[in-house]
Amino acid sequence: MEIQKKLRPVMFVGTSSDVGKSVITAGFCRIFKQDGYSPAPFKAQNMSLNSYATPEGLEIGRAQAVQAEAAGIPCHTDMNPVLLKPTNDQTSQVILNGKSIGNQSAKEYFLSNDRTELFEEVKRAWKRLASRYSPIVMEGAGSISELNLKKRDITNMRMAIAAGAATYLITDIDKGGIFASLYGTMALLEPEEKACIKGIIINKFRGDSALFQEGKKIIEGLCGVPVIGIIPYFKDIFIEEEDAVSLRLKRNQPVNGKVNIAVVLLSRMSNFTDFDCLDKDSRVNLYYTHTKQGIAQADIVILPGSKNTIEDLIEIRNNGLADAITKAHxxxxxxxGICGGYQMMGETIKDPLQIESAEGEVAGLGILPVETTLLSEKTTRQCHFTYRNFPENCIGYEIHMGETRIRGAVQPVAFLDEKHTDGYLLSEKCWGSYLHGILDNQVVINDLIAPYTDLKIEYVDYLQFRSAQYDKLAVLLRENLDIDQVYQNIKD
Structure with a gap:
């Protein structure tokens, strides 16, 4: 790709996790695209159960795929060379350049000598990306002041220095304590790290930001860098969230007059963005639940994906949710069921290589006549398909380590091409599929809720909807941040 104008990279880091780094990074990707540049996102290391398949059939963090979409380019593994997918509280699957290199405990990963080589891999990915795009819009991870991790850091200030990035520190005022968190963060930086910081962004401000002008001056005096803007708290712009932290805070009750859809809130739930489009349908009330009552009150129950299907299946058996799901059926x-949820709905899940659990085999819910064997090779691919007997073209993607065999006649949910099908259709009210994103397609949503409502809505192109959200986000950032200051710091 020919780059018309070369800019330095810009990086957005945080005083903590969940301060809005991913969303702001996506917003700047769209701003630079609108201004005639060729931006690309980059996050050296991501820890998330939300992942996505690249066009090449490799795996990256979903947030970087969203940011690439905002930039108007295909996603690529160079945008997220290291992805950690937690399998339990102490172990993660390590994805390097889009492929799994096995599971490691936190101790093995963070204390091993491989971190040196990982950092070299990360820098190589960054250089490849920087040779094709400009500017590179970089994102940090968590807090930049974790002193016990800084020597082994491959994603925050060490990466900012290596890239020569103009860096902006983001804090979430809605959490409170921003004076201490900003001052403390800046005070703990080394001189060469502090030199990278060009400004501060205050995010999620409720009320009139004019009332915070004195606070802004105090922060600038304490930290020695300008506050380049205060972004208001918003609820009318829909950008995919990176982590499932907020799911437990979302509404969790049925609503009269709506089609009530309960997503089972699994401990190791993955790819929760599968339900974003469904959540925006005006006919639907979607909620997440880990209670038997929440399942009993729903019209539709969805078993989502899981990073550890066997352990989540054992957990829902022990807490009674499995019985509640079976009774609902x-x-x-x-x-x-989608992906891991599809596997759970079957008769058995076998794990001969103990990829997910020490359990060699567990019984499924027995709803679908299928059985799954977990394999070491992961299937990752983007898919075009038709759903059931409907003619509309649909899109989705697969990310799973299981192979599911259907007992008896094949009754597919989706047709990928002449030779390949997906899932098992027991009835219009019961099916399972490996396809993440299947519910991003209006034809699937309409069919899913048809037994419960006669209401029709105008067709919604979800890709166009998402593009409009990036544009709205860009407007919000332009109105509330000193974008000229950012350009001054990244122009050669």
Missing amino acids: QSGKTVI
């Missing part, structure tokens, strides 16, 4: 309610 037996009473004629709609029950569907």
